[in-house]
Amino acid sequence: MSVTVAVSAPLEPSASLSVEKVLSVKHWNEHLFSFTISRPASFRFRSGEFVMIGLQGDNGKPLLRAYSVASPAYAEELEFLSIKVEDGPLTSKLQQIKEGDDIYLGRKPTGTLVTDALKPGRRLFLLGTGTGLAPWMSIIRDPDVYDLFNHVIVVHSVRRVSDLAYHDVLEAKLAEDPLVDGAAAEQLHYVPTVTREDFHTRDRIDVLIKDGRLFKDAAADPAKFDPVHDRIMLCGSMAMIKETAELLDSLGFTEGSNAHPGDYVIERAFVG
Incomplete structure (x- = not known):
């Protein structure tokens, strides 16, 4: 047979x-x-x-x-x-x-999570949940970003410790990347948080924003979002993006795009 x-x-x-x-x-x-x-x-x-x-x-x-x-x-x-x-x-x-x-x-990459869609600033906050970390891994390994901003803050929220992809690389501040290791050592800040397992930081991003812990190691002056100097990118869960975007709007931030750079950006192709 x-x-x-x-x-x-x-x-x-x-x-x-x-x-x-x-x-x-x-x-x-x-x-x-x-x-x-x-x-x-x-x-x-x-x-x-x-x-x-x-x-x-x-x-x-x-x-x-x-x-x-x-x-x-x-x-x-x-x-x-x-x-x-x-x-x-x-x-x-x-x-x-x-x-x-x-x-x-x-054959045709596109998107708004790019520095071209932001106005000049001093601090760049990259707020992501889950696989929303992916574009941040691209951005923080680009030497140009350290010329554009004094501080680059990667915030990654996940449910479990094992979901913290690239954790060791980020904790080491890209020490093995010869193109950015020097700049990253001085300018890159990593804020991981885990919501469903024991971890040194165990809260959602919105809580870290409200109680100021988000800014603890992020050149914390001021210890809050400042629309004059801060620029922000959002990627991940729709709930996080919606909630944070509403907060930023209330603080006077404006959403940016490739055609009209602003204070913060989201990827609308992902959130609908």
């Missing part, structure tokens, strides 16, 4: 998609993983932008989703951070990728 094994057709590039190789995969825990892929010579992006990533769907057509690029604009490889969803149309397949596999990459 013979057994027929279904074999997926090879991925085919198109006008909007290239086919790249998976170079590495790191599983942080059962809910979170990151991976790197090859970068086409023609692929250009600004640190903080997102692009479409995908695999072949069950219907034989590309199954795509927007992912923030976690690597800086100068990197030779492209890095992404993803959750694992057991029955997710794409992530159920994506979490199984391994080195050498093919993957779709969109």
Whole structure:
């Protein structure tokens, strides 16, 4: 008796998609993983932008989703951070990728989580929950950001300690990154917080803002948001973004865009 094994057709590039190789995969825990892929010579992006990533769907057509690029604009490889969803149309397949596999990459990166969408300032706050850390990993590894701001504060809120992707790299202030290690040692601040397990900081971002702990190690003068000098990016849960954006609006901050730079930005492609 013979057994027929279904074999997926090879991925085919198109006008909007290239086919790249998976170079590495790191599983942080059962809910979170990151991976790197090859970068086409023609692929250009600004640190903080997102692009479409995908695999072949069950219907034989590309199954795509927007992912923030976690690597800086100068990197030779492209890095992404993803959750694992057991029955997710794409992530159920994506979490199984391994080195050498093919993957779709969109040809046109875009987004508003870029310094071009912000007015000049002194402090840059990067507020993220979960995989909302990804664009911050791109931005803080870009040397230009340290010329634009005196202090760069990465705030990452997760449910469990094991969800703190890149924790050791951030705690070390990018010490092994030769392009930014010197600047990051002086200007980068990391504020991790865990909401459902024991940790030295165990509150949501809104609580840290209200009680001032967000500013403790962030050149805390002033120990509050200042629309004159502070610039803010938001990425992650819709609840956090909505609540924080409303707070910023009430304080006199204005939302920015690529066409009209402002005091804070969110990625509207993700929040609807």
